[in-house]
Amino acid sequence: MSERIIDCGDGVIKCRTCAWSPPGDHPVGCGMYLTVKDGKVVDVEGDPDHPITKGRLCVRCLTLPEYMYNEKRVLTPLKRAKEDRGKDKWVAITWDEALDIIEEKVNWIKENWGAESIVAFQGTGREATLYKTPLAYAALGTPNSCFPMSGDSCYGPRCSVADFILGAGYPELDYAAYFPDRYDDPRYEVPKYIVLWGKDPLFSNPDGFFGHALIDLMKLGSKFIVIDPRVTWCAAHAEYHLQLRPGTDAALGLGMINYIIENDLYDHDFVENWCYGFDELKERAAQYPLDKVEEITWVPADTIAAASRAVAENHPSSFMWGLAIDTNANGVQAGHTVLILAAILGDLDVPGGVTLAVPASFMGKWRYECAQQLPPGMMEKQITDLEHYRGFQAAHVIAHPDCILNTLETDEPYPLKMAWFYATNGVANTTNAQGKRWFKALEKMEFNVCQDVFLTPTAMGLCDLFLPVTTFAEHDGMVLPHFGRNTHMVMAMNKVCEVGDCKSDLEIDFLVGKRLNPSAWPWDNVADFFTEQLHNGGVDMTFEDLQDDGWLQMPFEYKKYEKGLLRPDGEPGFNTPTGLVELCSSLYADWGEDPLPYFEENKLTPYTPGREDLARDYPLVLTTGGRETTSFHSEHRQVPSLRAIMPDPLVQINPETAAKYGIKDGDWVCIENPLGKAIEKAQITPTVDPRVIHAQHGWWYPEQDPEAPNLNGVWKSNINSLIPHQAIGRIGFGAPFKNVACRIYKVDGLDALGTLDPDSPEGAIGTDPASYVATKEA
Amino acid sequence: MSDFALLIDYKYCTGCHVCEVSCRKEHDIPLEEWGIKLTELGPVKMQDKWLWDYLPVPSDLCDLCEARVAEGKKPACVHHCLASCMELVPVEDLGRVMAEHGPKVTAFMPR
Ligand code: SF4
Ligand code: SF4
Ligand code: SF4
Numbered sequence: 045m046s047e048r049i050i051d052c053g054d055g056v057i058k059c060r061t062c063a064w065s066p067p068g069d070h071p072v073g074c075g076m077y078l079t080v081k082d083g084k085v086v087d088v089e090g091d092p093d094h095p096i097t098k099g100r101l102c103v104r105c106l107t108l109p110e111y112m113y114n115e116k117r118v119l120t121p122l123k124r125a126k127e128d129r130g131k132d133k134w135v136a137i138t139w140d141e142a143l144d145i146i147e148e149k150v151n152w153i154k155e156n157w158g159a160e161s162i163v164a165f166q167g168t169g170r171e172a173t174l175y176k177t178p179l180a181y182a183a184l185g186t187p188n189s190c191f192p193m194s195g196d197s198c199y200g201p202r203c204s205v206a207d208f209i210l211g212a213g214y215p216e217l218d219y220a221a222y223f224p225d226r227y228d229d230p231r232y233e234v235p236k237y238i239v240l241w242g243k244d245p246l247f248s249n250p251d252g253f254f255g256h257a258l259i260d261l262m263k264l265g266s267k268f269i270v271i272d273p274r275v276t277w278c279a280a281h282a283e284y285h286l287q288l289r290p291g292t293d294a295a296l297g298l299g300m301i302n303y304i305i306e307n308d309l310y311d312h313d314f315v316e317n318w319c320y321g322f323d324e325l326k327e328r329a330a331q332y333p334l335d336k337v338e339e340i341t342w343v344p345a346d347t348i349a350a351a352s353r354a355v356a357e358n359h360p361s362s363f364m365w366g367l368a369i370d371t372n373a374n375g376v377q378a379g380h381t382v383l384i385l386a387a388i389l390g391d392l393d394v395p396g397g398v399t400l401a402v403p404a405s406f407m408g409k410w411r412y413e414c415a416q417q418l419p420p421g422m423m424e425k426q427i428t429d430l431e432h433y434r435g436f437q438a439a440h441v442i443a444h445p446d447c448i449l450n451t452l453e454t455d456e457p458y459p460l461k462m463a464w465f466y467a468t469n470g471v472a473n474t475t476n477a478q479g480k481r482w483f484k485a486l487e488k489m490e491f492n493v494c495q496d497v498f499l500t501p502t503a504m505g506l507c508d509l510f511l512p513v514t515t516f517a518e519h520d521g522m523v524l525p526h527f528g529r530n531t532h533m534v535m536a537m538n539k540v541c542e543v544g545d546c547k548s549d550l551e552i553d554f555l556v557g558k559r560l561n562p563s564a565w566p567w568d569n570v571a572d573f574f575t576e577q578l579h580n581g582g583v584d585m586t587f588e589d590l591q592d593d594g595w596l597q598m599p600f601e602y603k604k605y606e607k608g609l610l611r612p613d614g615e616p617g618f619n620t621p622t623g624l625v626e627l628c629s630s631l632y633a634d635w636g637e638d639p640l641p642y643f644e645e646n647k648l649t650p651y652t653p654g655r656e657d658l659a660r661d662y663p664l665v666l667t668t669g670g671r672e673t674t675s676f677h678s679e680h681r682q683v684p685s686l687r688a689i690m691p692d693p694l695v696q697i698n699p700e701t702a703a704k705y706g707i708k709d710g711d712w713v714c715i716e717n718p719l720g721k722a723i724e725k726a727q728i729t730p731t732v733d734p735r736v737i738h739a740q741h742g743w744w745y746p747e748q749d750p751e752a753p754n755l756n757g758v759w760k761s762n763i764n765s766l767i768p769h770q771a772i773g774r775i776g777f778g779a780p781f782k783n784v785a786c787r788i789y790k791v792d793g794l795d796a797l798g799t800l801d802p803d804s805p806e807g808a809i810g811t812d813p814a815s816y817v818a819t820k821e822a
Numbered sequence: 823m824s825d826f827a828l829l830i831d832y833k834y835c836t837g838c839h840v841c842e843v844s845c846r847k848e849h850d851i852p853l854e855e856w857g858i859k860l861t862e863l864g865p866v867k868m869q870d871k872w873l874w875d876y877l878p879v880p881s882d883l884c885d886l887c888e889a890r891v892a893e894g895k896k897p898a899c900v901h902h903c904l905a906s907c908m909e910l911v912p913v914e915d916l917g918r919v920m921a922e923h924g925p926k927v928t929a930f931m932p933r
Contacts, residue, residue, distance in 0.1 A: 087847070090902050100904050103843045246836050246904075256904040259834050277836050280865055280872035673838055685846065688853045689839055731865050 046075075046093040048538070048592050056081045060091055060594055062535035063516050064523045065170035066467070066497050067104060067111050068676035071252040073523035073535035074101055075594065078108075080540050085109050085517055095224055095597060096254050096533070102247075103673055107685045112515050112543055116498055116682050116746055119544025122510040129487070130505055130752025139545065139555065145509055147559050149491045150184060153462045159185040160425040161461040163448060166191055167468030167475060168198050169676060173527060174407055175549045176466040177442060182414040182564040183557040184464065187426035190443045192470050194477035195772035195779035196436065199251060201370040203529060204439035204777065205379040209626050211619030212610055213401040213529035215386065217362045219257040221525075221532035222399075222600035227264060231602065233396035234264045236358035240278055241271045241382055242293060242368025247673040250366065252525030269351050271296065272368075273667055273782075274696070274738055275731035284351040289651075290667040290736060291783035292341040294374045295643035297381025299337030300352045302329035304388065309356035311390030318605060318618070319387060321628025321639070328640040340643060342733070356389055360396030367669060368782055373771060375778035376435075377641040380629070384641070387625040393603050400604060401530035402619075406581035408528065415441055417564045425458075427451050428776075435635035435775025446770040446779075450818035452485035461490045465507065467549060469500035471755075472678035473764035474742045477779055478719060480765060480802035480809045495552055498682065501758035504750050512546040519548035520591070522574050534583070535595040635775045646780040647771040648717070648814035655785075655814075662717050662785035664701070665736045668763050669782055678742035693743040693761040695724035697788070698734040702726060705788055712793050715739055717786045718812040720765030723794055737788060739763045741781075753801035760800050768815035824933050826886050826910050828897070829919060830877060833926035834907040837862065837876035841899035841908065848887065848898035857883040858899060878908075880932040886910065 050058040057080050062073035075094025079087035088108050092099035111117075121142035122134040137145075153161060164180035166172050168191070180189035191200070199214075206215055217238060223229035238261065245255035258278065262268070268282035271293070279285040288296055304310050305326050315322050334345035341348075355361045363386045369379045391397035415423070428437050428444040436444055452460055463486055471479045486492065486506050494503040495511040503510050521537035547555065550570055557565035567573040574587035583596065590596060601609055608614045617623035621630045629639040645652050650659040674686040681687060695713055697705075707713055709728040714721050715737070724739050732738050741764065745757040759765070766786060772779050791797065800807035811817065837860055845857035858880045865874035878899070880886075887897030891910065895901065900908040911919045911929065920927050 092901070098906075099901050100906065101840065101844075101902050102904060103839050106840065106843045106847055106902065246838070256836070256838075256906075259836065259905045259907075263834065275865055275872060275874075277874055280874035285872075684853060685843055689842075729865065730867060 046091055046594065048594065050077070059538060059540040061517065061538040061540065062094070062523050062595060063105055064521060064537055066513060066515050067108070068170050068679040069104065070169045070249050071523045071525050071527060072249045072254055073252070073525060073533065073595070074105060074254070076101060076105060078517055078540045083541050085112060085541055094595070095226060096221060096257070100256065103686060103689070104676065104680060107683050108515070108517065110683045110685055111680065112517060114682055118497070118499055118510060118512040119546060120512060124508055126508050129508070130755070132504070132751050134510065139547070142509060142511060143555060143559050146493065146556060149462065150560060153490065154185070157459060157461045160187060160422065161459060162186040162464065163188040163190055163443070163460050163462070164464040164466055165468050165470055166466045167470070167677070168193070170467045171521060172467035172549050174524070175553050178411060178414040179464070179466065179553045179556060182417040183553060183560050185418065185422070185561065187418055187423050188443045188448065188460070190445055190448050191475070192445045192448065192482065193475035193779070194446055194767065194769060195373065195777050196440070196445060197370040197777070197779045197781055198367060199370065200440065201375055201777040202365060202379055205376055206383065207439055208629060208631050209380060209383050209620070210400065213403040214251065214526045215383065215398045215400055216253060216526065216530045217364045218396050218399045219261060222597060224597055227260065231395055233360050234261060235266050235360050235362040235396040237269055237355045237361040238266050239269045239271065239355060239361070239363045241363060241365045243364050243366025244272065244276045244278065244671060245364065246277065248671040251527065269355060273733065273736055274670060284347060284354065286343045286347060286351060287733065288341040288343050290665050291372050291374065291646045291649065291780065292643065293368065293372065293378035294381055294641055295332060295337050295340040296343060296348065297378055297385065298329050298332035298641060298643060299334050299348055301325065301381060301384055301388070302332050303334060303349055303352045304356050305329060309353065310388040314390040315388055318624055320622040320624035320626050320630070324640055325384065325627040328642070332643070359390065360394050361389070361391055362397050363391070370778060371669060371781035372783065373646045373773045373778045373780055374644045376637070376773050376775065377643070380641040383625070384627050387627070392625070393605060395602055399530060400610065402610060404524065404528040404531045404581055406524060406528055406534065406577050409580045410577060414564065417561065432636070433776030435632070435637060436777060438631070438635070444776055446772060449482060449485065449769060453481065454818050454820045456818070456820060463489050463492045465492065465494040465496070465502055467496055467513065469496065469502045469678045471502045471505065472500065472742060472744045472758050473762040474677040477764055477767040477781070478769045478809065478815060479762060480720070480759065480807070481769060484802055484809070495549065498746070499750065501744050501755040505752055505755050511552055512544065513552070514543070514546040514548045517541060518543055518546060519551065520570050520574070521548065521550065522577065531598060533595050533597050534590065536587070536591040538591050637774050646783050648768050648780060648784045648812060650785045658785040662787050664786050664788065666715060666717070666766060666784050666786040667736055667738050667782040668741045670738055670740065672740070675742060678744060681744060682746035693724040693740045694727040695740070696727050696729050696732045696738040698732050699728050699730060700734040701737070702728045705790070707788065707790050712791050712796065713788050714791045714797065715763070715766065715786050715788050717766045717784060719768060719810040719815055721797065721800060721806065722761050722763045722765055723791060723796065724761050737786070753803065754799045755801070757794070757799070759802070759807055760794055762800070768812065770816035771814050824886050824931065825913055827913050827916055827929040827931045828880055828886060829909045829911045829916070829923070829927065829929040831907040831923045831927045832875055832877045834905040835876040835878070836905050838904040840902045840904050841878045844898040844902040845884070848890070849883065851883060855883065856881050875926070877928070880930050882932070884932040886933065
């Protein structure tokens with residue numbers, strides 16, 4: 045194993061670390077050496093000994109110094125008077141003063157409106173996903189910890205469906221990540237086919253999966269079946285590409301299941317011994333013959349048949365399901381079909397199939413204990429509509445995002461008065477649907493805090509206090525791939541230098557926690573905390589040991605369901621109510637959901653039943669969210685080397701469609717629907733269907749005027765302005781971020797319609813029956 | 823002439839830009855210049871099959887990372903390439919190594 049620190053002489057050292065965040069990324073933990081000279085990181089080089097990444101790094105870590113030493117980075121806490129929100133009138137303060145302000149404001153809010161009137165928001169992917177909820181419960185004392193993405197449409201739905209149907213953590217492609225000698229381990233088999241369902245892992249590195257492991261497997265012989273509305277690079281190199289209409293995944297899944305059952309291509313042994321509800325499933329799937337599925341999905345019936353046969357007749361094969369499963373009001377059903385396919389084909393937890401895991405206990409115990417810190421009766425005040433979303437609540441300990449916006453807008457059941465933006469630039473267009481509604485509602489708050497690396501539009505527009513966060517090079521931490529839900533390795537993030545007066549997310553938790561609720565925060569430093577977490581996770585080493593070793597690969601067993609390793613009672617089977625894979629759910633009926641998968645159109649598409657108006661006026665399907673290597677959602681826009689590669693937001697349009705609307709490559713285009721507008725630059729490409737456009741998300745312009753109303757141009761290309769609020773699935777999951785109606789037309793430039801801020805005529809917040817507006821009860 | 827060539831197994835190149843950026847960092851090359859630059863063929867459907875290939879082409883600024891190689895390291899681009907589809911190969915072995923890689927492989931001798 046590599047050395048932790050290499051002395052290169054002349055005061056230059058190389059320090060090994062595994063990356064998480066910030067800058068934003070999923071917990072991939074790519075291994076690298078940071079060269080430190082005169083206290084500054086001057087070079088980044090991949091660590092060839094890292095078992096997964098083997099020296100490889102993406103452009104975001106290669107350009108880390110440009111992010112760390114960016115002239116726009118904030119290096120001390122800042123305060124600003126409430127009446128100056130939107131103005132660049134920040135004043136530098138010390139951490140002590142910042143903590144004094146927090147203590148005073150939180151106490152004032154609690155006395156006047158109760159702790160429940162505080163809401164803590166997080167973004168996606170970063171370490172903050174582990175540390176925000178503990179801040180809410182064990183420091184601020186509020187039950188309203190919230191991931192503000194409508195329908196919780198990122199990872200949560202898939203994890204919940206896996207929990208309901210399999211009783212397991214996150215099911216992941218088996219890429220031999222648990223084995224030190226990786227693909228050479230004698231237990232391992234290379235998957236024959238890998239189904240990439242609504243997922244483009246090369247540049248998203250989803251949830252800690254190292255995307256280019258797919259290329260490793262391609263070299264070893266794996267073939268791809270890609271299910272995606274776009275021709276991605278993987279799709280162009282796949283054996284089968286099922287180019288479906290956005291949002292029709294559940295119909296496709298049911299069609300494949302039906303074909304596989306009808307043609308007797310399933311694993312009888314697995315179905316008989318380990319599955320519940322096969323007959324019911326068979327009957328339901330029979331309603332989806334391939335000709336009907338072709339009509340719904342646009343995928344030719346013979347392509348569906350050939351791909352189904354390929355994956356059914358070649359074992360092991362594996363399935364990866366992506367964000368497209370989450371960003372769909374019909375996504376719980378779509379996800380169910382993917383799990384059913386993996387199950388009935390016998391590919392669950394076999395070498396080269398889909399790995400299952402019991403969620404790791406590393407942070408679990410601590411997070412659970414944090415929830416116990418809330419005073420009696422407080423959790424009951426959490427804002428989640430339990431009449432409708434008991435399914436959401438069954439899987440989550442956080443508030444429901446759409447319900448939180450309803451509360452912000454109506455003050456029902458009680459007013460919210462303070463928001464804490466924990467590593468989230470929420471109003472930029474990644475998480476929040478109809479971000480302008482959130483912005484207007486959050487403007488009313490008494491006090492808002494943001495902790496982040498840069499002054500984002502969210503901070504500039506809404507906040508009164510800014511807490512500067514360290515990058516991963518500047519703090520100690522632990523990387524948990526899949527956020528602990530299928531963790532092949534635990535890795536150490538090692539602090540190598542300091543920049544300004546910044547703190548890590550966890551250090552901020554400690555500082556605020558020790559001020560507001562000291563008994564819940566007994567650790568003297570983060571090292572002690574991590575050592576305790578390692579011990580709770582059954583690992584007999586200290587955090588310092590982990591830092592020295594770099595990482596620890598976890599043990600792994602295949603076919604855990606045969607060995608009693610998935611259930612807490614040690615019995616064979618799955619950790620579901622029936623002890624089996626629930627092809628037909630035994631839970632859903634109680635929550636008002638159909639126990640079997642079905643297809644249903646999303647609410648704001650040109651194909652939505654009863655919406656001929658949309659088909660006429662907004663005939664194109666807008667899909668969003670495809671990832672570029674140059675940014676993590678709304679991050680990295682201020683990094684020169686990355687911006688040079690991707691300078692402008694791109695909307696992909698088929699040549700036929702572009703010709704029809706008189707749009708040329710490089711033209712600026714307004715994308716519009718009843719809810720709003722966004723402007724992006726046309727990229728004319730045959731990779732999208734003529735009936736579909738794809739628009740990038742997460743754009744704002746650090747180089748533009750940061751003050752309101754422009755706020756770094758955050759409303760100009762804000763594609764989530766077109767995404768409806770609370771147009772989600774029955775049990776509370778899944779919003780149509782990848783599937784709404786729109787029209788397009790050429791405009792003169794990015795600024796053609798002004799700032800598009802919500803108070804301007806062009807930027808006004810639109811309405812549509814599909815986008816719920818709550819009203820105050822009389 | 824250098825004794826080495828830069829082999830690219832471009833059936834695996836995903837266009838990740840890592841070669842460009844790692845070269846820029848290694849050699850302090852400004853944004854408007856390039857040590858190696860990605861080219862792209864497609865995406866286009868030809869005879870019912872998609873063609874979408876990337877290929878990085880080294881420029882006159884590429885010195886095949888002489889200094890790194892002298893220290894026993896791989897060139898910066900080869901080291902970091904996400905698809906591990908680049909290799910520094912002695913010119914005399916080129917024919918054999920290219921054949922081992924199979925179709926869609928090429929090599930550059932920038933100097
Ligand atoms: S995937 Fe890229 S940004 Fe994420 S840790 Fe690895 S190199 Fe860094
Ligand atoms: S070999 Fe070195 S100089 Fe040449 S392109 Fe690669 S990184 Fe640049
Ligand atoms: S680093 Fe490798 S995969 Fe990435 S663009 Fe260059 S050659 Fe292609």
